[in-house]
Amino acid sequence: MVEGKNMGKEIEIHPVTRIEGHAKVTIHLNKDDSVKEARFHVLDFRGFEKFSEGRPFYEMPGITSRSCGICPVSHLLASAKACDAIVGVKPPKAAVLLRRLMHMGQLIQSHALSFFHLSAPDLLLGMDAPPETRNIFGLIEKKPDLAIQGVKLRKFGQEIIEKVAGKRIHSYDWIIPGGAKWPLSKENADYLRSNLPEALDIALKTLKMFKSSLQGFDDEVENFGNFPTYYLGLVTPKGGLEHYDGKIRIVDAEGKIVADQLDPEAYQEYIGEAVEPWSYMKFPYYKPLGYPEGIYRVGPLARLNIASHCGTPLADEELKEFKKLGKKGVVQSTFHYHYARLIELLFCLETAKELLEDPAILSERVSSKASVNNEQGVGVAEAPRGTLIHHYKVDAQGRILWANMIIATEHNNLAFNKAVTQVAKKYVKAKQLQEGMLNRVEAVIRAFDPCLSCATHAVGQMPLQVQLIDAEGRLVDQKVR
Amino acid sequence: MSALTVKLKIDNIEVEVPEGTTILKAARDNGIEIPTLCSLEGLTNYGGCRLCLVEVKGAPKLFPACTTPVSAGMEVITNSEQLREYRKMTIQLLLSERTHVCSVCVANDHCELQSLANKLGVDHSIFERNWTRKEIDSSHDFLVIDRNRCILCTRCIRVCDEIEGVHTLDLKQRGRKAEVIMDLDEDWVNSCSCTSCRKCAKVCPVGAIYIEGEPITRTKNKDVAEFILTRRQRK
């Protein structure tokens, strides 16, 4: 009751933050008006960890997947894996295959969304195109075929999720600790198999088109978060691309493996989480290097940088070509997240095909039964945006005592700030904010494909607010998008 | 069945029912729907939820249809503007207490409170939320009680007492603080009277008592009432 009253008041006192404060970039100037640094602030807070306390652990997949409407399946999987660890059983083979397949669906739909709906307007209509037409509708007008293909590809990803788990978005009741609730039907498997070739074709064509348009973006490649960092993600035991199981590998900017086959369960030993007063998003860093030197990136670019191979024929070809872009196989520019995403798209479709060809996927045995056996569990998966960690501690009855989540977007937080700073340094000239500069700040943020709603565990639309602040701390200009 | 019958009007329809019938039963037997939550056929009604309130012509107050017996010449109105408002308010009061977050509830899409709210057009609550955290008891092998979702309809208590005949469940405290407890407020696993018969989970209209890992559609299958009734009449 007390909580309720306070909450009501807060909304009245601070209506402004609710409307426009969700994501804000401040650009701080030096005395001579050159850019000192830029900060990416996240001002809302949702606190999933807090309100899951006291809930039965098996509700966690359902609860945490609600933190995101775009990658709920990744949360489901990370959460279900943490629950598997709590009950201490191995899900049957078919359940693992199905969970993997579902995750491929998730990655396909999210990558397609990111590329076609969110980024393609920038990439194909040009960064300086007016904002009114630089969106999916503008794209539909200028390049209708491409837009339609994007919609089709995304739909196919959603269909995988739906055929496996029953619903397109929040299909939380299919996944249970120890496996899944029901097997895959033969019709559903056949349906997916027959629709795969078209999706694969779209992915290949898109990749080709993207590569041919790359020359036009030399400037962006050079200045969009192009700096050395570490890269972190899951790899298979042989060091290949992995999204569901596997162990953590960390690679430096020169491609040297600094740590390999780290146990995800021990993430706290090598990942620290710093907090800054100006943002609700935490700042994870690689512990041995300290904060903020331990800056690393996760997500599609990081995954391709750490993996030695993909493991599927078409994607492997593309990976070889991709790696040539960088020094010793490590590609630095954040701009290339787009490229990496398209290669992953191809990989996911090929993997989905392989999974569907495995006869074991139709087995009826999809769950292993057990109840609480361990007092904690960690689950890790590679979400579309990067490594996702769920960690729960439970009491003897399986009620959550403590929960911690590290979301993909959070891992990139340090890199985010660095990238925004780099863009600001290049494009902020006077004590004034220009439209083209705003577009680029927006675009670099978009290259990371951040999902702020789950990263801050915060609700809401993301209107962008950019403020220019001089050496004395005075606000000299601001723009709201 | 008693031979004596009573004639009355429900929503202007002339009906004839055996003496002693409740208004609710009289209405339902004649195809007139009255919303209910705490009432379940086969269990003793206790008139707790007040959703079934009806107007009786000439009487200054409202009557719960589930516990009020018919009388000759009675003119009952089951659906007026005022009643609809009252029912909506009752649902809002239920929703304002405890945590009813459908999206992550086991009973989502199979919840009587949820479907009544939908049916009655409750899309928000005018009451301030009055939430305090209640403890979940999942100590039992497969039965779980989440008191945060309980609407205190006492169906579980009545089925445990009247049908299973063990009376493991009961209420402690009053009003907003009231809670369903096992034996003398033990953890479920320590209850020595519970027979683990699952009837409480079967009759729970919401997601407060459920069977861990079992699909809700299996737990709350439609023939619960019928099953209870036949057991009761020793058929």
Ligand code: FES
């Ligand atoms: S059904 Fe009559 S009071 Fe609840």
